[in-house]
Amino acid sequence: MFKNYFYLNRAVIELSEMLIGSTIFEVFTQEKETLYFHIPTEENEYRHLVVSINQSEPYLIIKDEHRKARKNVANFYSDLLPDKIEAIQIAQDDRIIKIICTNFYLLIPIRGTISNVIALSxxxxxEFFRKVKRVDETELIADLNSHSYNTAFNIPEINNEIKSLDELKKSFSYLTKDILNELKSRTSTDNFDHQKEILLRILSQINNDPIQIFYTNDLNRFVFVPSGFISLSRDSEVYEYDNYQDALLKLLAVGNKLSREQKLQKEISKHIGKELSIYSNKLNSLQQRVDEGSKEELYRKYADLLLSNMQKIKKGMKEITVDDFTTSETYKISLNDKFSPKQNVDYYYDKARGERINYSKSLELYQSAKSYYDKILDIQKEFENCDDLSKLISLKEKLGLKDQKVIEKNEPQMKFRHFIIENKYHVFVGRDSKSNDFLSTKFAKQNDYWFHARGYAGSHVVLRVDNPKEGVPKNIIKNAASIAAYFSKAKTAGTAPVAYTFAKFVTKRKGMEPGKVMMQKENVLLVKPEIPSNTEQVED
Structure with missing residues (x-):
């Protein structure tokens, strides 16, 4: 319920008490869908407000200790900062949070995949944190600004025209399933007046009651509910907190741990099942081979008999019948009609040697496979009784499973060349047409500088500008231009022209070839294609 409108309303009230009058010095991201607002105090130099717009886990939370990463960080709203927070509000009828500063304000609509953080002055x-898709930016902002905002706890006003619970749900879409399930658990009548009374009591509990975190088998996950809720079974230790912030920190901690446990359980179970299936089939095949026994002696007898009867073998014969005078047995032996008598003899001697090696290897493989199969069976028994994350990690190590890099869906995993000029200015270089497009149209911010060798095929290059108010020295712009010339067909030239402009003047029309863009307001520098001496490449 932590992302329910009413709990977000409670969060806004708590955040107002903690943050009004504080100053935002920096806003940055170092992970997908999460912004960090650096809002230090005298006691907590590294205090941050963390805003997540993840579809599954949207939240605003205070972290007293957070250190900014050294690389793979992007800054936002730099030209608006620092600025003081004057108010934190929520829309009276929607999950939209408004942070009002002295010279600008932020709108944070929580709307699934189109959630965002928007700075307006x-x-x-x-300035949008996330690129807006499927909706017009102007219309979106107009819609967000059309709502009324406040810092009070907003109880819905149920007018007399609403006569039933179904009508109530249609009028107030933010009365979500968890609230309605609790309402059903507390009422045994269809009397709407009674239902309204219980509903208002539930909303009051969301605003005022301690918050409990516990695991429930009803939903197979940890939940975040008022202490007075009765609709869910409490199937684990119950953690109780007086405020939203502490409760949410605990939920995220236990939820992430549970998520990791479930992921590990699934990974280990799948691996065990796969290994048992593979080695069961392998053992059956090897068992059959071992049960057949070795034919080394038979093939050697064939070779000996053919050798002693070589005068009877003629090229072109497909078989021969010979007697073994030591046992009085008769053998019919297949021959290769294209072989000479000696080649047929050698064939069976070779086959006898091969059979000895093959049978010995089959025995060895069978014993090895049986040992591994038994080991997996033991691990399976251990796994079935495993209920602890540390034990799961130990089992994973026993199985030799390695961590896999997770690639986020819908997030292009573009890798650029990354350089730092004078230990301060970050330069990013596209590697191919696809990464050039991503660098220029999605990665680059509007006030970044964009470079490309003029008249030559080459990489798109972006010089990151974290604070437009500071300006970028001319020598840094020239250094970035040299890098652009170096990563182009002009690399071997003595000097080369490089066009540059702000990234906001670089566009890509629909239908344009990969790597092709249009630029406006260009300037041109004549530079030497090189990696400047004051520049260091970052190996990610």
Missing amino acids: EHGEP
Whole structure:
């Protein structure tokens, strides 16, 4: 329930008490869908407000200790900061949070996949944390600004025209399933007046009651509910907190741990099942081979008999019948009609040697496979009784499973060449047409500098500008241009022209070939293609 409208309303009230009058010094991201607002105090130099717009886990939470990563970090709203927080509000009828600062304000709509953080000032252009898809930016901002905002706890006003629970749900879409399930658990009548009374009591509990975190078998996960809720069974230790912030920190901690346990359980179970299936088939095949025994002696007898009867063998014969005078047995032996008598003899001697090696190897493989199969069976028994994350990690190590790099869906995993000029200015270089497009149209921010060798095929290059107010020295721009020339067909030239502009003036029309863009307001520098001496490449 932590992302339910009413709990977000409670979060806004708590955040207002903690943050109004504080100053935002920096906003940055170092992971997908999460922004960090550096809002230090005298006691907590590294305090941050963390805003997640993840579809499954949207939240605003205070972390007293958070250190900014050294690389793979992007700054936002730099030209608006620092600024003081004057108010934190929520829309009276929607999950939209508004943070009002002295010179600008932030709108944080929590709307599934189109959740965002938008900075708006009186004179500047809106700046979006996430690129807006499927909706018009102007219409979106107009819609968000059309709502009424406050810092009070907003109880829905149920007018007399609403006569039933179904009508109530249609009028107030933010009365979510968890609230309605609790309402059903507490009422045994269809009397709407009674249902309204219980509903208002539930909403009051969301605003005022301690918050409990516990695991419930009803939903197979940890939940975040008022202590007075009765609709869910408490099937684990119950953690109770007086405020939203502490409760959410605990939920994220136990939820992440559970998620990791479930992921490990699934991974280990799948691996065990796969290994048992593979080695069961392998053992059956090897068992059959071992049960057949070795034919080394038979093939050697064939070779000896053919050798002693070689005068009877003629090239072109497909078989021969010979007698073994030591046992009085008769053998019919297949021959290769294309072989000479000696070649047929050698064939069976070779086959006898091969059979000895093959049978010995089959025995060895069978014993090895049986040992591994028994080991997996033992691990399976251990796994079936495993209920602890540390034990699961130990089992994973026993199985030799390695961590896999997780690639986020819908997030292009583009790798750019990354350089730092004078230990401060970050330069990113596309590697191919696809990464050039991503670098220029999605990765680059509007005030970044964009470079490309003029008249030559080459990489798109972006010089990151974290704080437009500071400006970028001319020598840094020239250094970035040299890098652009170096990663182009002009690499071997003495000097080369490089066009540059702000990234906001670089566009890509629909239908344009990969790697092709349009630029406006270009400037041109004549530079030497090189990696400047004051530049260091970052190996990610």
